[in-house]
Amino acid sequence: MNDMSVTCVDRERIFMDGSAKEWTALEAHAATCAECGEEVRAWKSMSVAASELKQEWETPYLWSKIERSLTERSAEKPWHVRGWLNLIERARLQWQTVAALVLVIIVTATVFVTRPWSARDQDPHFLQNSAMNEVERAEAAYQRAIDKLDAQARPQLEVPSPLMASYREKLLVLDNAIAELREQAGQNPANAYLRRQLLAMYQEKQETLQEVLETKR
Amino acid sequence: MTGETVIENWRTRTYRAVGLAIVLLIGATTTKANKNPDDQVQKSFEKTVTLSGSQGLSLDNRFGSVRVSGGSGHDVKITAAIRVQAKSKEDAQEFADKIQIDVQQSGDGVHVRTIYPDDQAKYVLRIQWKKASYSVDYDVTLPVDAPLWVRNDFGNVETSGVHGWARIENGHGAIDVKDAGETKITNAFGRIGLNNASGNSTIVNNNGSVDVANVKGTLDIKNRFGSIAATQIGGTTTISGGNGSVELTSVSGGATVTNTFGNVTARTINGNLNLHNSNAKVEVSDVTGNADLATTFGELDVERIGGTLSVEDNNGQVNAREIHGTASIKTSFGRIVATNLYKAANLVTGNGNIEANGVGGDLYAKTSFGSLDLRSIKGNLTVQNSNGAVTAANVSGDGSVDTSFGGVTLSGIGGKVRVDNQNGAIEVTTSSDSCKDISLKTSFSHIVVRIPSKGGYRVSARTSFGKISSELPITSTGTIGSDVLNGTIGNGACTLELANSNGSIEISKSR
Numbered sequence: 001m002n003d004m005s006v007t008c009v010d011r012e013r014i015f016m017d018g019s020a021k022e023w024t025a026l027e028a029h030a031a032t033c034a035e036c037g038e039e040v041r042a043w044k045s046m047s048v049a050a051s052e053l054k055q056e057w058e059t060p061y062l063w064s065k066i067e068r069s070l071t072e073r074s075a076e077k078p079w080h081v082r083g084w085l086n087l088i089e090r091a092r093l094q095w096q097t098v099a100a101l102v103l104v105i106i107v108t109a110t111v112f113v114t115r116p117w118s119a120r121d122q123d124p125h126f127l128q129n130s131a132m133n134e135v136e137r138a139e140a141a142y143q144r145a146i147d148k149l150d151a152q153a154r155p156q157l158e159v160p161s162p163l164m165a166s167y168r169e170k171l172l173v174l175d176n177a178i179a180e181l182r183e184q185a186g187q188n189p190a191n192a193y194l195r196r197q198l199l200a201m202y203q204e205k206q207e208t209l210q211e212v213l214e215t216k217r
Numbered sequence: 218m219t220g221e222t223v224i225e226n227w228r229t230r231t232y233r234a235v236g237l238a239i240v241l242l243i244g245a246t247t248t249k250a251n252k253n254p255d256d257q258v259q260k261s262f263e264k265t266v267t268l269s270g271s272q273g274l275s276l277d278n279r280f281g282s283v284r285v286s287g288g289s290g291h292d293v294k295i296t297a298a299i300r301v302q303a304k305s306k307e308d309a310q311e312f313a314d315k316i317q318i319d320v321q322q323s324g325d326g327v328h329v330r331t332i333y334p335d336d337q338a339k340y341v342l343r344i345q346w347k348k349a350s351y352s353v354d355y356d357v358t359l360p361v362d363a364p365l366w367v368r369n370d371f372g373n374v375e376t377s378g379v380h381g382w383a384r385i386e387n388g389h390g391a392i393d394v395k396d397a398g399e400t401k402i403t404n405a406f407g408r409i410g411l412n413n414a415s416g417n418s419t420i421v422n423n424n425g426s427v428d429v430a431n432v433k434g435t436l437d438i439k440n441r442f443g444s445i446a447a448t449q450i451g452g453t454t455t456i457s458g459g460n461g462s463v464e465l466t467s468v469s470g471g472a473t474v475t476n477t478f479g480n481v482t483a484r485t486i487n488g489n490l491n492l493h494n495s496n497a498k499v500e501v502s503d504v505t506g507n508a509d510l511a512t513t514f515g516e517l518d519v520e521r522i523g524g525t526l527s528v529e530d531n532n533g534q535v536n537a538r539e540i541h542g543t544a545s546i547k548t549s550f551g552r553i554v555a556t557n558l559y560k561a562a563n564l565v566t567g568n569g570n571i572e573a574n575g576v577g578g579d580l581y582a583k584t585s586f587g588s589l590d591l592r593s594i595k596g597n598l599t600v601q602n603s604n605g606a607v608t609a610a611n612v613s614g615d616g617s618v619d620t621s622f623g624g625v626t627l628s629g630i631g632g633k634v635r636v637d638n639q640n641g642a643i644e645v646t647t648s649s650d651s652c653k654d655i656s657l658k659t660s661f662s663h664i665v666v667r668i669p670s671k672g673g674y675r676v677s678a679r680t681s682f683g684k685i686s687s688e689l690p691i692t693s694t695g696t697i698g699s700d701v702l703n704g705t706i707g708n709g710a711c712t713l714e715l716a717n718s719n720g721s722i723e724i725s726k727s728r
Contacts, residue, residue, distance in 0.1 A: 125352050126257065126302040163496065166460055166478055170442050173424060177406050181389065184280075184371060190302050190350035191280060194371055197389045197406070204424075 008036045126190045135195045142202035149209035156216045167212050174205045258309040262297040262318045272326035273364030273381065274357070279331060280371050281352040287361035287378035287396075293327050294358040295320065303349040312349040326364070329357075362398075373407075380415065391425075399434065417452065426461070435470065444479070453488070462497075471506060480515070489524070498533075507542065517548075525560075534569070543578070552587070561596060570605075579614065588623065597632065606641070611648075624662070638662075642720075646727050647672075652711035660718035667727040673707030676724070680717035687724040 006014070006025040014022045030037040127135060157164055157171075181198040188194055268274070268291050276283060281300075288294075299316050303309035315334040320327060331353050352372070359365065364381040367374055370388040380398040391408040394400055399416030402409055407425045411418060417434035420427055424442040435452035438445055444461035447454060450468045458476035465472055465481075471488025474481055480498045483490055489506035492499060498515040501508060507524035510517060513531035525542035528535055534551040537544060543560040546553055549567035561578030564571050570587040573580060579596035582589055585603045597614035600607050606623035609616060615632035618625050621639035629648040636643050638659035645657060645666045652672030657664050663683070668674065670689060678685045680700050691704035706713070706724075715722050 125300050126350050163478065170424075170460065173442065177389070177424070188280060188350050188352075189348055191352055191371075193280070193352065193390075197371065201406070 008033060011036055011039060125192055127192050127195060128190075132190060132195075135199065138199060139202060142199070142206060146202065146206055146209065149206060149213065153209045153212040153216075156212050163215065164212075167208065170208055171205065174201055174208065177201050178205065256304060256306055256309055257300065257302045258306060258313045259301075260299040260313050260316075262295070262299060264295045264318075264320055266293045266295070266320065266322055266327045267291050268293055268326060268360055268363055271364070272324075273366065274326055274359045275328045275366040276355060276357065276368070277328075277330040278353060278355060278367075278369045278372070279333065281331075281354040281369075282372045282390075283355045283357070283367055283369050283374045285355075285357045285359065285365060285367060285374075285376045285379060287363075287380060288358040289361065291360050292358075293360070293363075295329055296356040297331075298354045298356075299351070300353070301349055301351045308349060312351065316351065316353065318353070329355075382416075463494075481512075516551075535566075598630075615653075616645075625659075648727070652707075654712045656712070656714040658714075658716040659720065661720060662717075663720045663723065664715055664717050665723045665725070666713070666715065667725050668706075668713065670726045671707070673710040674705070674713035675709045675711070676702060676704045676706055676713045676715075678702040678713075678715040678722050678724070680715075680720060680722050682719045683717060683721040685715075685722045685724075688726050689724060691724075 006022060006029050008029070010022070011026060014026050018026065026036070026040060030040040157168055178198065178201045181194060181201060185191070185194045185198055274293050276285070295318075297318055299313050301309040301313040301316070303312055312334060317332040319330045319332055333351065354372070359379065361378060362381045365376065365379050365383040367376070367384070368386045369390065371390060373390045373392070374385055374387050375393045376383060376385065376397065377395040380396070382399045383394070383397055384401045385392055385394060386403045387405070387407060389406045391410070392402055392404050393410045394402060394414070395412045397411065397414040399418070400411065400414055401419045402411065403421045404425060405423045409420055409422050409425060409427045411420065411429045412431060414432045414434070417436070418429070418432050419437045420429065420439070422440040422443055426444045427438055427440050427446070429436060429438065429447040429450070431449045433451040436447060436450045436454045438447065438455070439457045440461065441459040442461060443459070444463070445456055445458050446464040447456065448466040451470065453470035454465065454468045454472040456463055456465065456472070456474045456476070458474070458479060458481075460478040462479040463474055463476050463481040465474060465483045465486070467485045469487045471490065472483060472486050473491040474483060474493070476494045476497070478496045480500070481492060481494045482500045483492060483504070484502050486504045486506070490501065490504045490508045490510070492501065492508070492510045494512040494515065496514045497512065499510055499512045499517045501510060501519040501522075503521045505523040507526070508519060508522045509527045510519060511529040512533060515530075515533045516536070517528055517530045517533055518536045519526060519528065519540075520538040522540045522542065526537060526540045526544040526546070528537065528546040528548070530548035530551060532550045533548060535546050535548050535553045537546060537555045538557055540558045541560070544555065544558045544562040546555065546563065547565045548569065550569060551566060552569040553564045553566050553571045555562065555564060555573040555576070557575040558573070559577040561580070562573065562576050563581045564573060565583045566587065567584070568586045569584060571582050571584055571589045571591070573582065573594070574592045576594045576596070579599070580591060580594045581599045582591060583601040584605060586605060587602075588605045589600055589602060589607045589609070591598060591600070591609040592611055594609070594612040594614070598609055598612045598616045600609070600618040600620070602620035602623065604622045605620065607618050607620050607625045609618070609627045609630070611629040612627070613631045615634070616627050616630045617635045618627070619637045620641065622641060624642040624644070625636050625638050626644045627634060627636070628646040630645065631649050633654045634645050634647065635656045636645065636658065640661045641659060642662040643657045643659050643664045645655065647653060647655070647668055650669050650671055652669065652674055655666060655668070655674075657666060668689070676691055678701070684699055685702045689706050691702065691706055693702065693704040695703040713724070
């Protein structure tokens with residue numbers, strides 16, 4: 001009987017350091033879940049392969065040779081790399097497994113980094129999730145830059161002159177536009193046109209504040 | 218088992234494990250990457266409606282582009298692409314199905330309206346929850362002469378070949394209108410382009426550039442924060458700019474331009490030009506009518522004006538060339554350089570030099586703290602200066618100069634001469650063979666006057682702490698002394714009054 005509740009979300013943790021009870025529950029879940037089932041089978045294959053590898057090393061000289069080689073390489077590495085290697089050693093992970101994990105990370109990262117651009121090429125009307133994140137990061141960066149510029153330009157903007165009155169008016173107009181676009185982007189978040197317009201308004205506000213500061217100089 | 222076999226097996230199994238990991242990962246990530254197109258839905262909408270008489274089309278959209286083109290026949294062909302992206306394809310489809318394109322036909326024409334789900338209050342919460350994103354792009358063909366009204370908010374609008382009356386309104390997006398009739402274009406944040414309009418055109422923008430070319434009728438542009446460029450305008454042009462540059466070329470019906478904080482250029486204006494700018498430069502050339510120009514804190518450069526020229530600048534230099542009508546140029550804290558003013562001219566500056574070469578009529582020149590260099594004046598010359606030198610040459614008419622703390626040098630003066638100076642030398646050479654009245658007054662410097670030998674003068678010369686000398690014979694009458702001389706040269710037809718304090722007086726022949 002499986003009295004423990006396990007889902008696909010838990011599988012990676014269980015792969016790494018799951019208890020026997022958790023493994024039993026995961027296998028029970030995998031029997032009815034195609035996505036988990038495939039990964040559990042793959043993981044087991046890797047584990048068997050790794051354990052078989054260890055069993056094959058009958059020659060003590062060979063393992064000593066490899067160990068010595070690893071130690072020498074570890075001595076050549078910077079301290080933080082050595083630290084990672086020691087951690088791996090302490091965790092008793094086979095280096096083949098570690099290599100596979102590193103590969104997993106690299107491939108995943110590559111796919112996620114390149115995906116927004118291909119997604120953009122697919123449809124210019126909408127942003128995909130990762131592109132949305134990029135845009136939101138850009139917006140946040142603009143807001144931070146604008147806040148800093150605004151604090152610097154504020155004393156100059158308060159100067160009672162026709163030029164500063166004009167800049168104040170322009171900034172008010174831009175603020176209204178930004179507010180309107182933000183409201184619309186909240187309702188229609190992945191609409192690429194709205195996001196581009198919003199970024200353009202942020203950029204124009206930043207440039208306007210820079211102009212104000214230049215008049216001071 | 219040998220050591221080599223162990224290594225070989227170890228390598229093989231390692232590669233196998235790693236290869237399996239790669240296959241699994243790429244499969245997983247590719248599956249995830251390919252999920253994106255599945256959460257998007259695109260629906261097409263098509264409808265054809267027939268217009269009759271003077272019926273037109275109105276189109277109201279919010280998110281997406283609108284493209285309208287004029288076509289033959291009486292049909293309005295409406296094509297729309299509804300696009301939705303949501304967390305799942307089902308959600309996207311559901312949302313897309315909620316977007317309605319409402320087409321109504323009434324007496325005045327066809328009314329097309331996009332109804333988004335968030336237009337209806339009951340869907341607001343659903344949208345927030347599902348976070349759907351959406352747009353509707355229109356492509357419409359309507360009869361070439363049918364009136365058109367387009368309203369959009371977030372997207373570009375393009376029209377081409379619509380010759381009927383057109384009103385285009387947008388919020389955030391570019392507007393491009395080509396081959397139009399009478400147009401009224403309004404935008405808030407975005408570029409406006411108008412090319413080829415057979416009727417009158419009105420353009421209002423808030424924050425974006427405006428580019429107009431080839432308008433046969435009148436043109437009226439208002440733009441608050443953005444540049445304006447207009448060329449080849451057949452009718453009267455009125456431009457009200459804000460904080461951007463204005464460039465106007467080839468206008469047939471005259472132009473009125475107001476702007477602030479942006480340079481203004483106006484070239485080839487057939488008619489009158491009324492241009493008021495502030496805080497920026499003005500350049501004007503080739504105006505067939507009158508030019509009334511003003512700016513502040515900027516240079517003003519004007520050339521080839523067919524009518525009168527009126528310039529008022531505050532804190533800026535003024536350059537004027539080839540002015541065929543009378544010229545009135547006023548500035549403060551700036552220099553005036555004028556060349557070939559074919560009629561009379563008034564040149565006034567507060568604190569700056571004045572240079573004028575070639576004035577067809579009378580010239581009045583005034584400055585407070587600057588020098589004047591004035592040449593080839595066909596009429597009378599009147600100069601008022603407070604602190605600066607005055608040089609004038611080849612003046613056909615009379616010369617009248619008031620100044621102080623600067624020398625006055627007048628040569629080739631054809632008419633009467635009057636100079637009132639303080640603390641500066643005076644040198645005057647007349648050009649006429651016949652005599653003209655001369656009155657020169659200064660202090661603390663010398664007076665030199667060169668007069669024609671054939672002329673006759675009644676001489677009255679007086680100085681203190683200086684001597685009086687004459688190259689021409691004088692018949693003395695009355696008091697004679699080293700500092701006073703009264704007498705007659707020739708027939709004594711004209712007066713020669715010379716007054717000095719602490720300086721010499723010299724009378725000689727003009728060569």
